[in-house]
Amino acid sequence: MRRLAYLVRLLPALVVIGAAPLFAVELAPLGERFAPSKDTQGSAEAPLPDEVPSFQRHVVPLFGRLGCNGRSCHGSFQGQGGFRLSMFGYDFAADHDALTKPAADADNRPRVDLKLPAESLILKKPASEDDHGGGRRFDIGGWEYRVLRKWIAAGAKNDARPDVTLNRLVVAPAEILFDRLKTEPVALRVTAHWSDGASEDVTALTRFSSNDDGTAAVDGEGMVRSTGSGSTYVIACYDAAVVAVPVLRPVSDFVGPRYPAVATPTKIDELIVAKLRKLGIVPSATSTDAE
Numbered sequence: 001m002r003r004l005a006y007l008v009r010l011l012p013a014l015v016v017i018g019a020a021p022l023f024a025v026e027l028a029p030l031g032e033r034f035a036p037s038k039d040t041q042g043s044a045e046a047p048l049p050d051e052v053p054s055f056q057r058h059v060v061p062l063f064g065r066l067g068c069n070g071r072s073c074h075g076s077f078q079g080q081g082g083f084r085l086s087m088f089g090y091d092f093a094a095d096h097d098a099l100t101k102p103a104a105d106a107d108n109r110p111r112v113d114l115k116l117p118a119e120s121l122i123l124k125k126p127a128s129e130d131d132h133g134g135g136r137r138f139d140i141g142g143w144e145y146r147v148l149r150k151w152i153a154a155g156a157k158n159d160a161r162p163d164v165t166l167n168r169l170v171v172a173p174a175e176i177l178f179d180r181l182k183t184e185p186v187a188l189r190v191t192a193h194w195s196d197g198a199s200e201d202v203t204a205l206t207r208f209s210s211n212d213d214g215t216a217a218v219d220g221e222g223m224v225r226s227t228g229s230g231s232t233y234v235i236a237c238y239d240a241a242v243v244a245v246p247v248l249r250p251v252s253d254f255v256g257p258r259y260p261a262v263a264t265p266t267k268i269d270e271l272i273v274a275k276l277r278k279l280g281i282v283p284s285a286t287s288t289d290a291e
Helices: 002-016 055-066 092-100 143-153 267-279
Strands: 166-172 189-194 199-201 207-210 216-218 223-226 230-238 241-249
Touching (some): 055 143, 189 230, 216 230, 223 241, 230 267
Antiparallel strands (some): 216 223, 230 241
């Protein structure tokens, strides 16, 4: 029984770090796996899970989710405060060096302290409203803090491997069609599927944006809200994958059975009219040569 219990605890770590999984299993969200218990919330010294977060699958995407490697922060070409990351984490080796080697700031300290993980600057600065130019990005003892601390405590290793890549990123629902009058928010769920057979809910590690905030807005948790009629896309980014989710809200009541019959002589016509039917837009009748 002890050996079985040990294997059950070890299985998520095997999947996360890229070892060949024993069978296909989808991991629960990282925020759930690293969530603090109610009696240890806000504690920097609370016990951490056995699982070691992956630098490629968790740490770098978390930096992106928090805005650390964006163009207005450490992802800019000159960096911030002597610390520079690759834009949206495209260069794992460079980012790992930037975190673990002495920085170019005044005290020349690496951002990661392997001897005293809790003293690491990537934990202390983002958890402070005063010491971090970008403001507070997470709370001490929160799941983000615990993910980074566990990675540091386990040796802060770069586990990115060229032979293990992200096969596909699945966003559900694949399309959002709001009702014209009732516009309840819709939550997106993002699942990453890796070439080693592992899959994981990475919604909390995904960057979301809207192509048109006047039609649809999306928050950092992937909650989409309709802000106007029309059509746009919500973009989900994780690792090297970018997925566009169509978001539509009808502009009229001419939807469903109310939509009139429209000729579709070609495949292109079929596709165009299919979208117009969702939007409640009825094309004009064919004009005569005189008109």
